[in-house]
Amino acid sequence: MVAASRAGPIPVTSRTVTPSRADVNSCLLPACQDSCRVLIQSVTASHSSSDALYRIILMDGFRHWFPYPPMAGMPELRQAIVDKVAALYGTRFDVESEVTVTAGATQAILTAIAAFVRPGDEVIVFAPVYDSYVPAIETVGGKALFAQLKFPDYAPDWAQVAQLITPRTRMIIVNSPHNPTGSLLTAVDLEKLAESVRGSDIVVLSDEVYEHILFDGERHASLCGHPELAPRGIVVSSFGKTYHITGWKIGYVVGPAALMAEFRKVHQFNVFTVHGPSQLALADYMQDASRHLKLAAFYEEKRDFFRALLAETPFELLPCRGTYFQLASYKAISDLPDRAFAEWLTREVGVAVIPVSVFYGDGRDDCVVRFCFAKKEETLVAAGERLRRL
Numbered sequence: 190m191v192a193a194s195r196a197g198p199i200p201v202t203s204r205t206v207t208p209s210r211a212d213v214n215s216c217l218l219p220a221c222q223d224s225c226r227v228l229i230q231s232v233t234a235s236h237s238s239s240d241a242l243y244r245i246i247l248m249d250g251f252r253h254w255f256p257y258p259p260m261a262g263m264p265e266l267r268q269a270i271v272d273k274v275a276a277l278y279g280t281r282f283d284v285e286s287e288v289t290v291t292a293g294a295t296q297a298i299l300t301a302i303a304a305f306v307r308p309g310d311e312v313i314v315f316a317p318v319y320d321s322y323v324p325a326i327e328t329v330g331g332k333a334l335f336a337q338l339k340f341p342d343y344a345p346d347w348a349q350v351a352q353l354i355t356p357r358t359r360m361i362i363v364n365s366p367h368n369p370t371g372s373l374l375t376a377v378d379l380e381k382l383a384e385s386v387r388g389s390d391i392v393v394l395s396d397e398v399y400e401h402i403l404f405d406g407e408r409h410a411s412l413c414g415h416p417e418l419a420p421r422g423i424v425v426s427s428f429g430k431t432y433h434i435t436g437w438k439i440g441y442v443v444g445p446a447a448l449m450a451e452f453r454k455v456h457q458f459n460v461f462t463v464h465g466p467s468q469l470a471l472a473d474y475m476q477d478a479s480r481h482l483k484l485a486a487f488y489e490e491k492r493d494f495f496r497a498l499l500a501e502t503p504f505e506l507l508p509c510r511g512t513y514f515q516l517a518s519y520k521a522i523s524d525l526p527d528r529a530f531a532e533w534l535t536r537e538v539g540v541a542v543i544p545v546s547v548f549y550g551d552g553r554d555d556c557v558v559r560f561c562f563a564k565k566e567e568t569l570v571a572a573g574e575r576l577r578r579l
């Protein structure tokens with residue numbers, strides 16, 4: 190890994206784990222299964238990816254006879270990833286030892302946690318927290334400690350993080366741009382994070398699946414570009430978010446060779462390798478950088494369109510600096526708890542949203558719900574019409 194400077198290697202260990210599973214993502218499923226709902230709480234196949242991607246996978250990808258791809262991923266795709274990361278963040282990872290193609294970000298996150306967290310280890314996460322982290326931590330016997338992203342701007346409190354760090358802290362998980370809040374970590378936040386972990390063996394897991402979706406000219410502060418954090422980080426990204434192919438379930442991680450070697454010890458036995466034709470198609474598709482560079486403008490237009498629609502409703506909009514999620518307070522509409530409000534909105538109004546309390550370990554409820562605007566314009570308009578009547 191060629192970066193501006195380098196911290197010492199992070200000590201690593203490897204032992205076996207006992208799986209368990211929790212599901213915090215299904216609270217609205219029954220209400221959403223009725224097909225007359227305007228599904229606006231999560232991404233559906235609402236805008237098609239470029240035809241080019243499908244042509245490549247059909248013509249080139251499947252034409253090859255395909256044995257198992259290499260465990261770390263097809264060399265063509267690893268090269269394309271390394272080139273993209275170097276162009277964007279200035280750090281050139283080694284194609285052989287510092288990048289691994291994964292079956293989406295969810296697998297990457299669980300694999301990274303299983304590689305580094307042992308029973309009794311503590312992992313600091315920020316609440317509201319993306320739903321897969323805590324079940325993954327608990328699956329391997331770790332303990333999640335919650336730092337708060339402060340409502341309503343959802344900025345991290347680094348003094349609180351400092352208080353949560355103990356000799357048992359093994360990992361800190363950050364996510365920027367952030368699901369569900371649409372908030373961002375800034376360069377200053379990365380400095381504070383670097384200060385927090387300096388002198389420890391804490392591994393930083395950085396979930397950057399929305400790395401290309403930032404608005405109003407903001408630049409993504411990637412862990413990859415931070416000279417002190419990149420050498421102690423595993424950075425996760427997802428092609429699903431970047432190329433509108435969430436159902437393909439393909440992503441990647443980059444990180445220093447010592448950490449990547451541990452990551453691959455787990456990857457080898459929970460996935461081994463990822464669908465080959467998709468990898469070749471993506472390697473080809475990535476050659477045109479405008480495809481990821483134009484994503485922010487694409488979603489910024491959708492965000493502005495959707496916010497204009499919501500401005501005509503009683504919802505109070507929170508800032509949305511990145512991702513395709515829009516938070517809104519419904520205090521002017523109802524005093525129901527957010528789960529009940531989300532269910533009512535889904536069943537009675539026909540617009541499905543996610544209650545933000547499900548992203549908190551303690552169920553904290555600020556009367557805020559999450560909309561997803563990664564939708565066709567007509568879907569957003571239909572939602573706007575229903576919400577205007579509230």
Ligand code: PMP
Nearest residue numbers: 293294295319368398427429440
């Ligand atoms: N991290 C975050 C913050 C996400 O929002 C998502 C998808 N909702 C994932 C990880 C998982 O991505 P993938 O579909 O590639 O597994």
